[in-house]
Amino acid sequence: MTLQAKRTDAVARDEHDALSAYRDEFYLQPGSIYMDGNSLGLLSKRAEKTLLESLSDWKELGIDGWMKGRHPWFELSERLAALNAPLVGAQAEEVMVTGSTTVNLHQLVATFFQPTEGRDKILADALTFPSDIYALQSQLRLRGLDPETHLVQVPSRDGRFLEEDDIIAAMTDDIALIVLPAVLYRSGQILDMERLTKAAHDRGILIGFDGCHSVGAVPHAFHDWGVDFAYWCNYKHLNGGPGTVGGLFVHERHFGTLPGLTGWFGSRKDKQFDMDHTMTPAAHAGAFQIGTPHVLSLAPQIGALEMFDEVGIEAVRTKSLALTQYMMELVEQELTPYGFVIGNPIDDKRRGAHLSLEHPEAARICKALKENRIIPDFRAPNIVRLAPVALYNTFTDVYDVVATLKRIMEDKEYERFANEREVVA
Ligand SMILES: *Cc1c(COP(=O)(O)O)cnc(C)c1O
Numbered sequence: 540m541t542l543q544a545k546r547t548d549a550v551a552r553d554e555h556d557a558l559s560a561y562r563d564e565f566y567l568q569p570g571s572i573y574m575d576g577n578s579l580g581l582l583s584k585r586a587e588k589t590l591l592e593s594l595s596d597w598k599e600l601g602i603d604g605w606m607k608g609r610h611p612w613f614e615l616s617e618r619l620a621a622l623n624a625p626l627v628g629a630q631a632e633e634v635m636v637t638g639s640t641t642v643n644l645h646q647l648v649a650t651f652f653q654p655t656e657g658r659d660k661i662l663a664d665a666l667t668f669p670s671d672i673y674a675l676q677s678q679l680r681l682r683g684l685d686p687e688t689h690l691v692q693v694p695s696r697d698g699r700f701l702e703e704d705d706i707i708a709a710m711t712d713d714i715a716l717i718v719l720p721a722v723l724y725r726s727g728q729i730l731d732m733e734r735l736t737k738a739a740h741d742r743g744i745l746i747g748f749d750g751c752h753s754v755g756a757v758p759h760a761f762h763d764w765g766v767d768f769a770y771w772c773n774y775k776h777l778n779g780g781p782g783t784v785g786g787l788f789v790h791e792r793h794f795g796t797l798p799g800l801t802g803w804f805g806s807r808k809d810k811q812f813d814m815d816h817t818m819t820p821a822a823h824a825g826a827f828q829i830g831t832p833h834v835l836s837l838a839p840q841i842g843a844l845e846m847f848d849e850v851g852i853e854a855v856r857t858k859s860l861a862l863t864q865y866m867m868e869l870v871e872q873e874l875t876p877y878g879f880v881i882g883n884p885i886d887d888k889r890r891g892a893h894l895s896l897e898h899p900e901a902a903r904i905c906k907a908l909k910e911n912r913i914i915p916d917f918r919a920p921n922i923v924r925l926a927p928v929a930l931y932n933t934f935t936d937v938y939d940v941v942a943t944l945k946r947i948m949e950d951k952e953y954e955r956f957a958n959e960r961e962v963v964a
Contacts, residue, residue, distance in 0.1 A: 542942065545869075545938060546935070546938055546939075546942075549865075549933075549934040549935045549937065549938035550934075550935055552861075552865065552934035553933045553934050553935055556858065556933070556934070557854065557858070558850060558854060558855075558858050558929055558930060559933070561846060561850070561930045561931065562930070562931050562932075562933065564583045564584055564585060564846065564930070564931075565581045565582065565583045565584070565778075565930070565931040566581060566582045566583070566584070566587075567581065567931060568912075570912055571912040571913070571914065572912065572913045572914070572932075572936045572939060572940055573914045573928075573931070573932070574913060574914055574915050574925045574926055574927060574932070574936070574940060575914045575915060575916050575924075575926060576775070576776065576778070576926050576928035576931070576932070577752060577756075577775050577776060577892060577893045577916075577924070577926035577928075578775060578916050578924075578926075579774055579775065579781060580755075580774060580775055580776060580777060580778030580779070580843075580928070581778060581928075581931060582778070582780070582839070583778055583842060583843055583846065584842075585841075585842030585843065585845055585846065586778060586779070586780065586839035586840070586841075586842040586843040587839070587842070588842055589610060589838050589839060589840075589841035589842040590780075590835065590838040590839040590842075592608075592609045592610060592838070593608065593609070593610055593612070593834060593835060593837075593838035594835065594838075595609075596608035596609055596610070596612075597834075597835075604834075610838065610841055612832070612834045612837075613808070614808075615832060615834065615837050615838075615841075616635060616636045616637055616784075616804075616825075616828060616832050616837065617631075617635075617825060618841070619636040619784075619837060619840050619841065619844060620634040620635050620636050620786070620824070620825075621634075622840075622844035622845070622847070622848055623636060623754070623773075623777075623786050623844065625847075625848070625851075625852065626754055626755060626758075626759070626777075626847060626852050627750065627754060627759045627761050627769065627771075627786075627788055628758065628759045628760035628761050628762055628763060628764075629761050629762045629788050630762060630791065632791065632794075632822075632823035632824060632825075633761070633762060633788055633789060633790060633791055633823065633824050634786060634787070634788050634824055635786070635787050635789075635824040635825055635827055635828055636773065636784050636785070636786050636837065636840065637784060637785070637786075637787065637804075637827065637828040637829070637832065638784065638785050638787070638828075638829065639772065639782070639784065639785045640670070640749070640751055640770055640771065640772040640785045641670045641671070641673075641674050642785070642829075643770035643785050643786070643787040643827075644670075644671060644674045644675075644718070644749070644770050645674050645677075645678065645800065646787070646798060646799060646800050646827055646829070647747055647768045647770060647787065647789075647799075647827075648661070648674065648675065648678040648716065648718070648799070649678065649681075649798070649799025649800050650768075650796060650797075650798050650799040650800075650827070651716055651745050651747065651767060651768060651793075651796075651799075652678060652682070652715060652716045653715065654682060654684065654715050655715070657712070657713060658712065658713055658714070658715045659682075659684060659689060659713065659715060660688075660689045660690070660691055660713045660714050660715060661675050661678075661679065661689065661690050661691070661714070661715065661716050661717070661718065662691045662692075662693065662706075662709055662710065662714045662716070662717045662718075662744075663675055663690060663691070663692050663693070663717075663718050663719065664692055664693045664694075664695070664701050664706070664719055664720070665692045665693060665694045665695055666695050666698075666699075666701060666720075666723055666725065666726075667692075667718075667719070667720050667723075667724075667749070668720070668724050668749065668751070671718065671720075671749055672690070672692075675690055675718060676690060691709060691714065693705050693706050693709045699725070699726040699728070699882050699895075700723070700726055700728045700884070701719075701723070701728065701730065703730065703731050703734055703735060706719070706730075706735060706738075707734075707735070707738045710738060710739060710742045710744055712742075714742075714744050715744065715745070716744065716745050716746075716747075717735075717739050717744055717745070717746040717747070718746075718747050718748075718749065719735065719746070719747075719748055719749070720748065720749045720751075720752065721748045721749060721750045721752070721753035721754075721757070721759065721769070721771075722750075722751075722752035722753040722756075722757060722891035722892075723752070723891075724751065724752050724918075725882075725895055725918050725922055725924070726882055726883050726884070726895050727752070727883040727884065727890060727891035727892065727893045727894070727895055728883070728884050728889055728890075728891065729753065729757060729884070729888070729889050729890065729891050730748075732748055732759070732761075732764055732766060733760070733764040736764045736765050736766050736767075737764075737765070740765060745767045745768075746766065746767055747766065747767055747768035747769055747770070748761075748766060748769045749769070749770060749771065750769050750770065750771030750786075751771050751772050751775055752775065752776075752891055752892070752893070753771070753776075753891060753892075754771040754773075754775075754776060754777065754786065755773075755775070755776030755777040755778075755847065755852075755855070756776040756855065756856070756859055756891060756892035756929075757852075757856060757859075757891055757892065758852045758853060758856055761788050761790070762790065762791070765790065766788070766790060767789075767790055767793065768787065768788060768789050768790065768793070769787065769788040770785060770786065770787045770788070771785060771786045771787075772785045772786075773785060773786055773840055773843075776892065776928070777840070777843060777844065777847070778839075778843040778930075779836075779839055779840040779843050779844075780836065780839040780840075780843075782836065783836045783837070783839060783840060784832065784833055784836050784837050784840070787824065787827055788824065789823075789824045789827060791823075794822060794823055794824075794826075795822070797820065797826075798820065798826050798827045800829055801818055801820070801826075801829070802828065802829035802830045803818070803830070804828040804829060804830055804831060804832065805818070805820050805821060805825065805826045805827060805828045805829065806818055806819055806820065806821060807819045807820065807821050807822065808821070808825075846930060850930070854929075855929040855930065856929075858929040859892045859927070859928075859929040860887050860890070861934075862927035862929065862932060862934065862937055863883075863890060863892065863893070863894055863927065864887070865934055865937055866894055866925065866927060866937045866940075866941065867881060867885065867894065869937065869938065869941040870894070870896065870941060873941050873942070873944075873945045874896070874941065874944055874945060874948070877898075877945070877948035877949075878898055878899070879896050879897065879898050879923075879944075880896070880897040880898070881894065881895070881896065881897075882895040882896065882897040882922065883895040892926055892928070892929075893924055893925060893926035894924070894925045894926075894927075895918075895922050895923075895924055896922065896923040896924075896925065897921050897922055897923075898921060898923060899921055900953055900958055901917055901920075901921045901922055901923045902917050902919070902956075902957075902958045902959055902960050903953040903954070903956035903957060903958040903959075904923055904944070904947060904948075904953045905917040905923055905964075906953070906956040906957075906961075907947045907952045907953040907955070907956060908923075908940075908943065908944065908947065910952075910956075911943050911947070913939075913940055913943055915940075916964060917960055917961075917964045918964070919960055919964070925940060927940075
């Protein structure tokens, strides 16, 4: 196929796209292609609307916004939890929208890490996001345990992927708790959460997952898999806004477990304003809230999550897989001669929602892409991460990104930039 014919083919794919109407729901910058929705999802018109409505509620109602606002603030976290629940395969009561990714991890480890004599270690992996590791290290220190000896990190054989067999082999008798990513943030590998959960439970170990790169892109069945807990952020694939409030899941079998970090918003709602010094925790995941919710940061999620509710996660996943599959085909045809290596899983069952293209010049290739108004992100030392997002990217976007990358390589346009990362990458 000529390049022109390939672009025509991409346009035809867009014409058959069942989700194409959603692109207009988002603020896309004309002439620019956004491929970074796995770091910060874009603003939608609906999210803007629900944020502005909550702002007006504050303006017009003051304190009465808690009960009488268009989106009453007092129940807002619970309402958003119900919208998150189908995305993670949970009952509404098992989910809470609260805190942030790292804070929720602290909360869950403070709750579920119960070291005993001889079983006092936490198992994680060598490829996970640094904040998760920092949180686990500090939780160990708080218990008087040394992270050097008590945090076990399963190594990767190739620096890209984790082998479930290796993780299971590391589930030894001294492990009390396991925390792993659902989708690895660099390679986009999906771990087999069902298998890992079963293996952990067979050995008497609790297990939780970080869903930052999976929630809103990949279906989950946390409840049916029996996962003990999970946590995620709502600003990546869920488009809730920069730093918006995160999510957590606690399996119903743990309802009634006293949260490690308690605060008055974890109370039963009818009891909260009794102002009693004996807490009556909510009977469900609501107990894991700590303080007053960040209402203006929650508000955009109402509109953003409504779209996932309409479309359903299966349709999002189907389009996402088609986009990444198509991008991999184009990369193989057009970019492998320039030294790019596909560093994400090829198999649909193991591939998350982004491509991880490895190249020694990745840092400055990303800068050249930005110069061409294409927004990727760079992950040191050598990864160009590209996330074609189901709700707002097109097959034509994918084509144009690959064609631009090819031109950048052909013309050596990247050589005009220094091969080092920027402060925010
Ligand atoms: C984005 C991300 C985080 C970020 O945590 P915050 O507390 O929201 O800053 C943590 N873990 C993973 C795997 C992530 O992808």
